[in-house]
Amino acid sequence: MRIAHCSDVHITENYFSLPLHRLGWRRWVALAELTVGGRARRYAQAPRTLAAIATEAQARQVDHFILSGDLTAYALEGEFLGARRALGTLADDPRRCTVIPGNHDVFTPGSHRTGRFARHFGHLLESDLPEYRREGAFPFVRLVGTEAAVVGLLSARVPHAPGLSYGVIGPAQLEGLAALVKDARLAGRAVLVTVHHAPLNPKGRPDRWHHGLRDADALLRLLPGPRYAVLHGHIHHRYHHPATAERPHVFGAGSSTEAGNEGYWLIDVAGGQITGGQQYTPVL
Template sequence: MTRVLHISDVHVEEGFSEVPWTRFLDKRGVGLANLLLRRRRHYADAPRVLAAMAEWALGAKVDVLLLTGDLSALGTRPELRAARRALTPLLETVPEVVILPGNHDVYLARDGAFEASFGDLLRTDLPELAVDGVWPQVRLFGEDLAVVAIESARPNPQIRRSSGRTPQRQLEALAAIFAHPALRGRLTLVATHYALRRPDGSPDSRHHGLENAEELLQACADLERGAFLHGHIHRRFFLQGPPLPLPLFGAGSSTHRGHEGGWVFDLADARAEVRELSCDAGAFSLSEVRATIP
């Protein structure tokens, strides 16, 4: 059996004291004010939650950790270093990791801050099909599982905009990736930061969602067996069945106080059972099976 833990939007909000004040004379100033006034109480325990999750993952024998972005709040280097420190217990516990940035990790600029803290974890097993550096990442685990990670986040200097876009080259690369013999017979989890649908099944908004969500959904329709995994919407949910060509799983915000957790995929005999990981009084546990991917 292969066990995958999917978490997202851990938003480790530390390290600001190391950021020069001049870096807050833009949208970051608004973001910092929002964070101090509203968000801080939700994420103050994020490092402790991640450490407790690592303890659970050790006992639960998680094989692959999938992180779908928004590791920080304002994407500065000190914050991303703090996020790496907070994630270290999980990274040391789970043997394999697939990671991608969210809009908060490239908040105002694609300046290499994400790669400086997490670049050693970015890799692909099919480099000949990568079109934007390492992207899309293709990772093959055991005999049954493939993970395809797409980088769709982008800086959004405009206040109140947090949308993204799958670069055309990555979108076009998917057909060859899904048809590659190395993926044949494997359950394929496609991951990016943005949701393809909201919890009620409707498209996300122009200012918040993935601009070409429909094109990405259609590109994934060729997948024989798989699911689409994402973050960005801070609510854990899944959608399955027509008219969707494949099931969608949103991990929510895995460290948000009162909503800690994610999704756990257990692959055996070429099918997956999906359970919700949640936290009660500081202890993580799994739900009964919430969905299956045949």
């Protein structure tokens, strides 16, 4: 069994074609990142790249496709529409595809309040075991074939200000996850827990205070050993920390559509264990 994992695709609108009053002050601040920081240039081909990744994953006959957040640059309606178009028919069916929001997808209070992410991707938050939901749709679980289960968590919160992009899962979701992994219906399955923020950075240490997952330790303690993996994005580096007896595999998908760093994981599952993964660069 194979699971495809990508993240941080950052579909980006042409911000300079939009009226400033529609953007709001948070996006005004972000314009510096788009221009001087070069983000708009690096993600100019993101729709094409995401479409190529989705097409390749299907050609490789993956059993499930996971996108661990940051579909958009700054949570504009047109960016969500662009991400949905790029994923094509893959995103029609929750049995084939899981997508969770990242911090860029709830960048403004308005985008969160109006449920912009859910309007386009809420059908992919369905759960095969809904009794474990604790915060809206989360945690949700999808039983994939007979060997795997994909669990979705929410760590992305509306930031108090641009530059503060830390994540929090929260005690309610963690309690639901703790109960879920003990459910007999998950026995013998590899469990791939998807969250946007990174529990470990590329060096195997906690991420920075203003950027990291605040309850990372609590998450990792619930998932010991090679039966489990945490799949995340947020940090724009692609890496894998193998499981130990005390913690799960950790797969960081990086930014799958960033120019010069395009790529995704194919993660292998066999005998109810995560057995490894391979990085692929899409053919563009």
